[in-house]
Amino acid sequence: AKLASQGATVHMYNRKNNHTDKINMEGLTVLVDGGVNQTVSMTVFHSPEMIDDYYDIVIVLVKAFATEKVLLSLLPHLNRNSIILSLQNGLGNAETIKKIAPKHIVSVGGTETGAGVIENGVIAQRAFGKTYIGETNTNNEKLTHFVQLLSASGLESYVVPDIQRVIWNKLMINIAYNGLTAITRLRNGDAVRSSQGKRIIEKVVREAAMVAQAEGISFHDEEILRKCIRIGYEDIGENKSSMLTDIIEKRKTEIDYINGAVVSLGKKHSISTPYNEMITDLIKMIEASYSISVSSSK
Template sequence: MNILVIGPGAIGSLWAIKLQQSGHQVAVFGRHTAPHYQCQLGESIYTFANHQVDDIRHADLILVTVKAWQVASALERLTPQINPDTIIMLMHNGMGSLDTIGALLQTNPVLLATTTHGAFKPAPSQLIHTGQGETLIGAANAQGGRCQFLRDVFDHALPTVHWHPQIEHALWHKLAVNCVINPLTAIRQCPNGTLAHPEYQARITRLIAEVSAVMTAEKIPFQLAQLTAHIYQVIAATSENLSSMHQDVSHRRKTEIDFITGYLIRRAKKHDIAVPENEALYQHIKTLEQSWESLI
């Protein structure tokens, strides 16, 4: 396949390399306009065409791995060049980006994906695959439902990959994890494992209760005990990791709070559900972001 990866950050670069290794023609579209992008994984250096209009026009699949708040702007400027049959796959933290691109892609098959693979870029052209995981793919529209063959394509490149018939359910479960881990670690500037300390237990319990109430209203199937156990399992399994929001706050970058906690709050308002713990975290992160903007 001709595959274009928009946003060759850590996860984007990992998939670009693995898809190229498995025999596909892979190009990237990054922030920088140099005609080529190189990235080292292990002892090997991989080269990709970058920022080429022809790669947009000829793409069978466009994998979008920018942050949720960047999705609309990334696709908006490329839409005139995107073939109406090209498959679009969104892979990022948070939910709600579909709401920002609905008017852009009227005919394209659209898929949503979530992955637990870990990746880190210690330098712009160096990648470390920090942890094995699994990837879930599912349809965001009727046309996307005809693209189940991509499970095999992605599984061959970087296992394990599953097709999820109701991908929104999986995304809500990941959102629950992110609503707990991301803002707390960003505010405290601590690794994920710190949240296992007893001092955080009461607040985490309140956060999970609020998320659970919204998930129930959204008719997302879950069991509270299992959801709670899963969140603590993620905290333990990623104890040394710095969450993406932690890193964004550390570097004074715009975070994905509007598509994580912000999305939860918007859905809660629709159902008239109070989520004060999540709102407090949301306002804390937004205040930090506004303080950086005022210094620019």
């Protein structure tokens, strides 16, 4: 909606549901700070055949485990010169896309902007951080133009050279908040304001920083921790994390790509990650028991 409001031609691709029907009929309404920020006329395509092949950039924003299925069906309809840009959370997204689309230009970014569906056709923006996008070897002018449009629309964005750092920087925030808020059903800010929550955030982030270092990504533990805590109080405090939304909606989560990825990489490097393992196990337990979970005291 923000890009479209800058005059860019933006199409969305999603399977058909009540939300997409409402958007196609009445446009997409974005709420910011409780008020209506804008309603933008948008088209959501439901079938790959409806896709034209002229897109400069294709942004992948499905859950990590759905990338393969969605992109495989779209690929025959995409121009080779289109940049495929993942703004998904977690580790392994670039690798998944490159496997499916080896001849395309692939870029990965991380966004500290967040939103959720409030009702059909209406979304609320509740996280207001920056977006960083990794450079590509070619077609950087397209990316530069893209971030200019994003920034002009109010979503502060940058193209940056070190893509692994971009991914891990964003991952640290998800490691800190997504699993914890999904288990406690708290907004990010409420999680970090609890002394126990803050302690758990410190533990999971410190474990992840050790694993990142073993992977060759250098992080100053205290600095990354300070950023994760600050952002929880400020930019993303009001947000319900995407994983909390998944748990509320009884959906599969991206835990394997976030805290679960820290556990797997920790094993590879013989680094113990008990706090990330606990968060991963609890989320998997919740995911596996939606149909039998207790929701009433009676």
